[in-house]
Amino acid sequence: MVYLDYAATTPLRPEVLETIKNALELDFGNPSSIYQIGKKTKRKISSARESIAKLLGIIPNNLYFTSGATEANNWAIIHQAQTARKLGKGNHIVASAIEHPSVRETLVFLEQEGFEITWIYPDENKHITLQAFEAASTSKTTGWVAMAINNEVGAILPTVDLGKSAKQLGYWFHVDGVQAIGHQLKTLIPYVTSLSVSAHKFYGPKGIGFLVYQPWETAMLLKPFIHGGSQESSKRAGTENTPYILGMAKALELSLDEAAETQANLFEINQYLIEQLDNSAITFAINGDNDSRANHIINLWLPGFSSSQLLIQMDLAEIFVSAGSACSAGSLEDSLILKAYYPDDSQRWQESIRLSFGNQTTKEDIDKFIVQLNLIKERNHSYGI
Ligand code: PLP
Structure with a gap:
């Protein structure tokens, strides 16, 4: 073949499979339980969070485990658009027109909720530019959305430049980082308010990913997406997928090494x-x-x-x-x-x-x-x- x-x-790495198998077998305790095996699982989840945060150079508390990038994209974009509108900042978002459906359809949903979206198409040189984002922005603009690398044609978008400008202008900036590999993700960190990542693109399991959320201002602090228990700082309720979280941390470590x-x-x-x-x-x-x-x-x-x-x-x-x-x-x-x-x-x-x-x-x-x-x-x- x-x-x-x-x-x-991507196929699962053998080391990741091993990590998942071990966790399935040995770390079955519910991380929310207060007895030893629960606490042990909780510690393992914490150390996976710390390890990912260290690898990417972020604060562990700014990292939220999700079911994948689709969820992270939905969460980050909807939250930031709605919070900024509630704060009276405006209802306009500028986004690249070549986003993955999980971003594009989230923005289409927001459009139906009364938000205004300006789509930036590739120019005559096939580039998506910072200038186009700046020119499309108005006094009602609150955020920009651009993927790091397009999944169909491999285009690298100028996300670092976009992020620098967004920060200066006070806009939230969401990046779908799914197709960015290793160090490319790390480079982006200082310039995004939110970033989505999916483990199955770097030899980890499917159905797990994470959101990095680090707003420029406290008024934009992340709101809960799934209501219920206190998992993920009470922002995404539901018993954690311990084996896949540990597997994802292992996969990221190995792919950054290489x-x-x-x-x-x-x-x-x-x-x-x-x-x-x-x-x-x-x-x-x-x-x-x-x-x-x-x-x-x-x-x-x-x-x-x-x-x-x-x-x-x-x-x-x-x-x-x-x-x-x-x-x-x-x-x-x-x-x-x-x-x-x-x-x-x-x-x-x-x-x-x-x-x-x-x-x-x-x-x-x-x-x-x-x-x-x-x-x-x-x-x-x-x-x-
Ligand atoms: N964004 C991009 C650029 C992708 O390539 C993918 C996966 O196909 C996703 C988002 C969705 O990721 P997930 O499968 O983790 O929901």
């Missing part, structure tokens, strides 16, 4: 793919912002190939790629991200695929992908497809 869909999810090495490998894989495509008879173009693109995500326009057909034919050969975000691929809808970049080029929306790489990707995987692409091209040509 050739797995080229790490942006959708961040430099992984980046170097991803850079090489990315270059190698482009070279091999250049040397082949395949016509292709890179979608999105190729000047500022993460090494682990590449979205290719392959004129003459239908993306849905290509996905199926690759699948039959046990090569797993995607046509964009997993959700839009599942429902076979045109990608809103490609539409944002190429509003007048419907052919491109239907002839593009996403490849994403991770710590197990090799040049041999890329060779197999290219061989299969050529085979599919020949086969389709002989059937007149």
